[in-house]
Amino acid sequence: MSGSDQELARDLGFLEAYTIGLGTMIGAGIFVLPSIAAEQAGPASMVSFFVGGIVSLLAALSLSELATGMPKAGGSYYYVNRALGPFFGSIVGWGMWSGLTFASAFYMIGFGQYLLPGLGQYVGFLAGWGELGITVAALVMAALLTGVNYYGVKETGSLQNVIVLTLVGLIVAFLSLGFISGPTIGEFNPNGWPTVAATVGTVYVTFIGFEVIATSAEEIKNPSRNLPLAMIASVVTPTLMYVGVMFISTGTLSIETLANSDIPVADVATEFMGPIGALAMIVGAVLATVSSANASILSAARVNFAMGRDRILVNWLNEVHERFRTPYRAITATGIITLVLIAIGVGIGTLAEVASFMYLVTYALVHVTVVVLRRADPEAYDPAFQIPSILYPIVPVVGMLACLAVLFQMSVEFVPFALSLGPVELTLPVTPTPVGAIGTVLVAFGIGWYYLYARDRALSESLVGEAIAPEPTAVANSGDHYRVVVPVANPETEQDLLRMAAASAHAHEDENAEVIAVNVIEVPRQTSLSQDLEFEEERVERQQKLLNSARDIAADLDIGLQTRAIVGRDAGSVILDVIEEENADHVLLGWQGTRSRREHVLGSTIDPVVGRASCDATLVKLGAEGERGAGDIMVLAGEGPHAPVAARRASEFVAAADDASLTLLNVQSPEADSEGGSSPTERGEAVIEELAERAGIQDMSYETEVRVAEDTEQTILDAAAGYDTVCVGATRSGAISQAVFGSLPETVGEEVDRTVVMARGPEESAMSVREALLRRLEV
Amino acid sequence: MPESLFRRVIVPVSNTDDAEATTDALAPYVTSAGGVVIAAHVIEKAGGALDKASVEQRERSADEIFEVVADGLANVDIEVETEYLYGTDVAETIIDAAHDLDASAIVFTPRGGSRWLKLLTGDVTTDLVNESDIPVIVLPDTHGGETDE
Numbered sequence: 001m002s003g004s005d006q007e008l009a010r011d012l013g014f015l016e017a018y019t020i021g022l023g024t025m026i027g028a029g030i031f032v033l034p035s036i037a038a039e040q041a042g043p044a045s046m047v048s049f050f051v052g053g054i055v056s057l058l059a060a061l062s063l064s065e066l067a068t069g070m071p072k073a074g075g076s077y078y079y080v081n082r083a084l085g086p087f088f089g090s091i092v093g094w095g096m097w098s099g100l101t102f103a104s105a106f107y108m109i110g111f112g113q114y115l116l117p118g119l120g121q122y123v124g125f126l127a128g129w130g131e132l133g134i135t136v137a138a139l140v141m142a143a144l145l146t147g148v149n150y151y152g153v154k155e156t157g158s159l160q161n162v163i164v165l166t167l168v169g170l171i172v173a174f175l176s177l178g179f180i181s182g183p184t185i186g187e188f189n190p191n192g193w194p195t196v197a198a199t200v201g202t203v204y205v206t207f208i209g210f211e212v213i214a215t216s217a218e219e220i221k222n223p224s225r226n227l228p229l230a231m232i233a234s235v236v237t238p239t240l241m242y243v244g245v246m247f248i249s250t251g252t253l254s255i256e257t258l259a260n261s262d263i264p265v266a267d268v269a270t271e272f273m274g275p276i277g278a279l280a281m282i283v284g285a286v287l288a289t290v291s292s293a294n295a296s297i298l299s300a301a302r303v304n305f306a307m308g309r310d311r312i313l314v315n316w317l318n319e320v321h322e323r324f325r326t327p328y329r330a331i332t333a334t335g336i337i338t339l340v341l342i343a344i345g346v347g348i349g350t351l352a353e354v355a356s357f358m359y360l361v362t363y364a365l366v367h368v369t370v371v372v373l374r375r376a377d378p379e380a381y382d383p384a385f386q387i388p389s390i391l392y393p394i395v396p397v398v399g400m401l402a403c404l405a406v407l408f409q410m411s412v413e414f415v416p417f418a419l420s421l422g423p424v425e426l427t428l429p430v431t432p433t434p435v436g437a438i439g440t441v442l443v444a445f446g447i448g449w450y451y452l453y454a455r456d457r458a459l460s461e462s463l464v465g466e467a468i469a470p471e472p473t474a475v476a477n478s479g480d481h482y483r484v485v486v487p488v489a490n491p492e493t494e495q496d497l498l499r500m501a502a503a504s505a506h507a508h509e510d511e512n513a514e515v516i517a518v519n520v521i522e523v524p525r526q527t528s529l530s531q532d533l534e535f536e537e538e539r540v541e542r543q544q545k546l547l548n549s550a551r552d553i554a555a556d557l558d559i560g561l562q563t564r565a566i567v568g569r570d571a572g573s574v575i576l577d578v579i580e581e582e583n584a585d586h587v588l589l590g591w592q593g594t595r596s597r598r599e600h601v602l603g604s605t606i607d608p609v610v611g612r613a614s615c616d617a618t619l620v621k622l623g624a625e626g627e628r629g630a631g632d633i634m635v636l637a638g639e640g641p642h643a644p645v646a647a648r649r650a651s652e653f654v655a656a657a658d659d660a661s662l663t664l665l666n667v668q669s670p671e672a673d674s675e676g677g678s679s680p681t682e683r684g685e686a687v688i689e690e691l692a693e694r695a696g697i698q699d700m701s702y703e704t705e706v707r708v709a710e711d712t713e714q715t716i717l718d719a720a721a722g723y724d725t726v727c728v729g730a731t732r733s734g735a736i737s738q739a740v741f742g743s744l745p746e747t748v749g750e751e752v753d754r755t756v757v758m759a760r761g762p763e764e765s766a767m768s769v770r771e772a773l774l775r776r777l778e779v
Numbered sequence: 780m781p782e783s784l785f786r787r788v789i790v791p792v793s794n795t796d797d798a799e800a801t802t803d804a805l806a807p808y809v810t811s812a813g814g815v816v817i818a819a820h821v822i823e824k825a826g827g828a829l830d831k832a833s834v835e836q837r838e839r840s841a842d843e844i845f846e847v848v849a850d851g852l853a854n855v856d857i858e859v860e861t862e863y864l865y866g867t868d869v870a871e872t873i874i875d876a877a878h879d880l881d882a883s884a885i886v887f888t889p890r891g892g893s894r895w896l897k898l899l900t901g902d903v904t905t906d907l908v909n910e911s912d913i914p915v916i917v918l919p920d921t922h923g924g925e926t927d928e
Contacts, residue, residue, distance in 0.1 A: 009822065009834045009865050016827040073833030152823075152831050160828040218834050219824075298829045305836045320840040322794040323890075325823060326831040 012219050014226040019164040020295065021213045021234030026167055027292025029206025030242060031265050031285035032110035034249045036349050039259035041199040043250040044189035046243045048199035053239025055200070055406060056207040058399030059363040060235045061387050062370045063210075064228035067217040069373065069383030071227075074306025075215035075299075076362050081310055083369040083376070086458030091446035092362050093307040096211070098442050099358030100300040101334055103205055104142065104293045105341035106351035111289035112137035113262040113348075118282040121275075134262075138342045145294050146335030149301075152324040155294075163287050168237075170284040174269055174277075175244045181272035183251020190255070194414065201410025201435070202349060204356035206242070210234050211359070212295050215302045224384025297334050304330035311540070312454040350434060353410060357439035360403045367400035376463040411436025457541070481560075482508035483584040485516045487575050487605070488546055493590045495553050496622050500629040500757075501588045502559040503656030504618075504649065508585070514560040517550040518578050519543045520571040572608035579613050586616040591758075593621040593750055610741070615762050618649060619741065623724070623755035630657035631724030634705075636716060637664040637688045640742070642729030645761040647695035650727040653757075654700070662702040664688045665719055667712045680708045713747060720752040730760035784914055785812035789862075789882040790848070791819050791873045793890060793903075798844045801888045802851025804918035810855050817880055818848040819862040819873065826867040838863055870906030877913045884914040 012020070037045035066079040077096050081089025112134035120127030129136075148155075189196065210231050213220070220227050249258055249268045261267045263282060270278040305327060307313035321328040341351065371393060373381050387395050410433065417431035432440070484501040488494045498515060505513035521539050547563040554561030562582075568574035579587055589606055610617045622628050635650045637643060647664065654660045666687050668680035678686075684706030692698040709715040720726045728749075731742030741749075741758045749756040785808050792798040798818070809816055820841035824830055830837075845861040852859050862880065866872030877885050889904050908915055 009824075009863075011824045011826055011865070011867075013827075019827075020829060073835050149831055155825055155828050158827065212829070216829060216833070219830065295829055298831065302833050302836075305833055309835075318836065320832060320836060322796060324831075325793070325837065325840070327836060 010219055010221045010223075012216065012226075013221050014230055015161065017213050017216075017220050017226055017230035018233050019161050020216070021210045021230055022168070022237060023160060023164045023288075023291045024209030024212050024295040025206060025234055025238040026164075026171065026241060027107060027206075027209070027288040027295075029203070029292075030171065030238065030245055031114065031263075031281070031288060032106075032348065033203050033206060033242075033352070034246060034268075035258050035261050035264040036352070037199055037203050037246065038250055038255050038264070040191065040202060041196045042187065042190040042255055043185045043246070044191075044193075044196045045199050045203070045250070046246040048196050048203055049239065049242040049246055051197075051200045051406075052204050052207050053235060053242070055204070055360075055363075055399070055402045056210065056235045056239070057232065058395050058402060059366060060210055060231040061228075061391070061395050062367050062399060063214050063363075064231050064385050065370055065383045065387050066366065066373070067214045067227050067231075068224050068385040069381045071217035071220070071223050072306070073215065073218055073302045074309070075211055075217070075303070076366050077303050078306050078310075079369050079373070080362070080365045081306075081312065081458075083372045083463050084365065085464065086310070086312055086454045087447070087450050088365055089307075089310065089458065090312055090450035090454045091443055092365055093303060093312055094446040094449060095358040095361050095442060096303045097300050097307075097334075098337075099208065099355045099362070100296045100303070101337045102341060102346075102351050102358070103208060103355040104296040104300075104334070104338040105138075105346070106205060106348060106355060107289045107293040107296065108138035108142045108338065108342055109134065109348045109351065111141050111286060111293070114266070114282050114285040114289065115141075118263040118266055118285070122279060122282075135342060135345070139339055141290065142293065142335065142338050142342060145290065145297060146331060146338075149294070149297055149331045150321075150324065150326060150328045150335075152321070152326040160291070163291055167284050167288050170280055171241050171245065174265065174273070174281065175241070175248065177272050177277070178244075178248035178252065178268070181252070183248050185247070185251045186255070194409070197406070197409040200406045201356050201360070202353050203242070204360060204406065205352040206238065207235065208355060208359045209238075209292070209295070211362075212299050215299045228385040293338075297331060297338070300334040301327045301330035304333070311457045311459050312449075350438070353435040354438050354442070357407065357410065357435055358442060360407045361439070361443060364400045364403035364407070367396035367403070370396045372463055378463060407439075411439065457544075459540070481512040481514050482586075483514050483516060483582050484586045484588055485518060485575065485579050485582060485584045486588050487518045487520070487571070487590075487609075488550060489519060490590065491546055491549065493622050494546060494550060496628045496755075497588060497590050497620060498550060498553045498561075499557060499656075500618075500620060500653065501586075502554070502557040503629065503652045504586055504588065505559055507652040507655055512560070514562060515554060516562045516564060516578065516582055516584065517547060517554075518564045518566065518575060519546050520574045521565075521567045522571050571605040575605065575609050576612055579609075579615060584613075584615050586618065587613050588618045588620065591619045591621045591749065593756075610760070616645060617760050619749070619758040621749045621756045621758075624753045627657075627660075627724040628755040629653045629725050629757065630660050632661050632663065632722075633725045633727065634663045634665050634720065634723040635691075635727045636729070636748075637666045637691045638729065638731070639687060640729045640731045642731070642760045643691055644695035644729070646727040646729035646757065646759040647691055647697055649757055649759045650725075651695070651697045651700055653725065653727075662700065663705055663723065664691065664702055665705045665707070665716075667707045667709060667715045667719075669710060669712070670708050681706045684708075713744060716744070716748060717751050720748060720754060720756075723754060725755040725757060726752060727757040727759060730758065783812040783814065784884045784916060785809050785886075786814045786883040787817070787881060788814060788884050788886045788916075789817045789819055789873065789877045789880060790886050791821065791869075791903075791907075792844050792848060792887075793820070795844055795847045797888070797890055798847040799851060800920045801886070801918070802848050804888050804921050805886060806852060806855050808918075809852075809857050813857060814883070815858045815860060816848075816852060817860045817862055817882060818845055819864050819876055820844055821864045821866060821869045821872050823869060824865050824867050834865075868906075869903045870910055873903075873907060874911050874913065877911070882913060884916050885911055886916045886918060888918050888920040 041048055072078050077093045080092040115137050116126050116129050116133045213231050252268045252271050258264050266278040266281040269281045305318045308315040308318040317329045318327055319329055412430035412432055415431045417428040419426040482505055484505045486497050486501045501515045505515055543565050550563055566574050633650050633653055635647045654662045666684035668684045688704045707715050728745040731744050745758045822837040841863055849859055864872045864876050
């Protein structure tokens with residue numbers, strides 16, 4: 001797409017990007033977490049929030065560099081997969097996706113808590129539903145949000161801005177009035193610093209919101225400026241707010257009251273803002289949890305899309321709905337898992353912690369990615385925002401260590417853990433927490449996914465090697481081996497074509513000959529090459545299947561094989577390039593056996609390749625009956641310039657087959673020769689003998705057959721039916737003719753239902769002057 | 780004699796079925812007019828909120844639709860152009876693009892859909908007919924059975 005199009009597609013300015021990030025960040029976290037955090041670490045949980053903010057700020061710096069360098073849908077997943085390869089890509093892709101679903105479930109339970117016990121104080125019928133009611137409310141809202149996004153119900157940016165600005169206003173009011181009321185902090189750190197550190201993990205869920213900015217990097221206007229600014233601002237603002245809210249909450253209510261509250265912020269607000277203030281906070285919380293969950297569901301679908309694009313996930317999931325134009329399957333999948341997580345009662349704290357865990361893993365790898373990309377410096381990577389040189393590599397190194405430290409802290413408890421496996425008693429120095437266990441299982445799932453699914457399909461290769469050794473690798477030595485290029489496109493003909501190519505290669509050189517299987521994915525001109533490659537999953541899968549089976553076939557045939565998977569505008573010119581690059585001696589193509597379309601003779605790919613290749617060219621029409629390129633093989637022994645090439649091909653096939661016979665056939669007209677008195681049969685024998693010598697096969701055993709008839713063409717067609725494979729040399733000599741091989745070979749190819757091999761040699765390249773000039777100019 | 784309405788038509792296509800139906804209906808008209816067909820797909824933007832699908836995902840989906848248009852018009856000797864359009868209001872975006880691209884008419888086949896769905900997802904047909912200041916040509920859907928009203 002052109003530059004101006006790209007600008008049109010971008011409709012998020014700084015304010016929008018900031019409010020999207022902020023909306024997710026202050027969403028549920030600020031209203032729900034104070035109770036959980038206060039219970040764990042008391043007033044010192046302020047420090048937990050602050051540390052969480054610092055860890056996020058480091059991640060935001062690294063992520064900003066990556067997002068401005070490669071603004072693509074998918075965020076962290078995309079960068080990690082691109083730089084570290086599909087192994088880590090699978091971990092992060094599944095990690096982010098599961099993190100977002102756990103977070104959605106967390107937000108929804110927070111929604112239930114504020115809706116029922118919260119609003120229940122004011123609205124009679126919402127009161128008294130208990131835990132079950134909260135779960136049901138969470139389920140209903142999650143289903144509703146899934147539906148809204150499935151059906152593509154319109155939301156507008158202005159609504160988003162209003163919600164977020166209202167929330168900010170509410171929290172600022174809460175903070176100001178709270179400060180004025182003079183909160184008094186009791187014992188600052190009742191449970192010790194390790195607990196404070198573990199609490200960082202619990203509250204980190206609130207900081208995953210800025211990732212939403214990265215996952216929609218392609219939609220942000222002027223991303224080099226707006227993206228880093230929005231990310232940093234949407235980390236700093238809520239960090240300050242959280243620290244303030246914790247200060248006021250723990251200073252206003254006792255820790256027990258806070259810990260037992262479902263609606264902590266509203267309960268605190270009651271103390272100094274009265275019931276009206278509390279009601280405002282409850283309404284704010286309801287809006288906030290919904291907006292956070294909504295953003296998470298949409299972000300999760302983007303992660304799915306990005307994974308499908310890299311073929312780490314089936315693209316089936318990423319189909320856009322015909323009418324609603326939404327990624328409905330991905331949204332449904334995310335919605336269903338969210339509903340399950342709510343329904344099985346994982347517990348609001350655990351939901352938050354698992355989401356945090358997955359994102360800490362992600363950000364640890366994001367920091368590594370920055371370093372790898374800077375070292376490998378791939379062409380496409382040109383970040384408009386860079387971590388300032390004074391902070392590099394401090395930011396990624398410290399950031400990664402910080403993520404790992406929090407991960408470790410939240411995953412284990414420092415209590416010896418006895419594990420008995422039958423007779424073996426193991427004592428571990430630490431005990432894994434439920435979060436550590438669930439998180440490890442999810443990471444293991446990502447690894448398992450890589451080995452069972454993604455490894456064979458994924459497109460991206462890791463850049464780690466280039467980061468370690470950035471020098472370009474030496475071009476492989478291309479000696480003087482005999483090389484046969486075989487374009488393959490059809491799994492049904494592939495085997496036969498490769499076998500025939502191998503026969504030709506083997507005849508020249510036993511050890512070093514090579515077959516090069518090429519498959520070209522043609523893309524229309526309107527799309528960019530990379531875009532289409534990623535998109536056409538089926539075509540790429542087919543290509544890989546084709547080339548994989550080519551490898552299997554080559555192993556069976558005991559021939560060296562190279563495979564070339566290429567995406568290009570035009571298969572013909574791509575194949576010609578390959579022939580040139582590989583310095584090939586022979587190109588062997590398959591032909592379906594139909595000709596005379598309007599624009600080309602034998603096919604849009606065949607015409608240019610046969611017409612312009614500077615090496616031997618062979619076109620094979622595989623027969624419906626008889627053995628292909630084997631069995632009883634017949635050569636049309638005419639006087640044409642390429643008949644010896646056809647004879648050579650035939651001899652190669654015979655040599656490679658176990659049980660094949662070779663016949664040279666000549667057709668003579670019954671008229672008497674004007675020069676001498678020899679019979680037509682004698683003349684035919686003489687032609688055959690001469691041909692055998694020209695082809696250098698006079699020492700092989702072959703049969704001869706001479707037919708005498710008026711109608712040469714019909715006789716040949718009749719005779720051909722008695723053989724399995726027919727080899728014909730090209731007859732055309734001029735460059736202007738409408739035929740590629742000549743009308744006789746092409747008629748045989750079209751009419752005979754056996755395998756027909758048309759061959760031409762290099763000595764007379766069939767280029768026209770114009771083509772020759774063009775070629776000269778191209779090179 | 781006024782110039783042909785089919786001189787340079789902009790053809791909004793919303794999905795592959797739509798593309799197939801529209802090109803089938805359109806082919807005979809443009810064949811005789813020998814004009815240009817601009818196939819356009821609107822990628823809806825939320826205008827400040829998160830879009831339902833990433834832009835790239837929508838563009839790929841648009842490419843599939845354009846392929847159907849190109850196939851449908853392959854046997855007709857006319858020029859086919861394709862355009863991604865971006866906007867929050869589908870009808871307005873199409874009309875603006877028609878002006879920008881100097882289109883002689885906006886041509887489409889009605890997509891049907893229940894009242895309830897139109898309420899949820901917008902009724903582009905009505906908006907186009909009501910709001911356009913460029914000729915709008917509604918061709919019958921020759922496939923039949925597509926409309927459910």
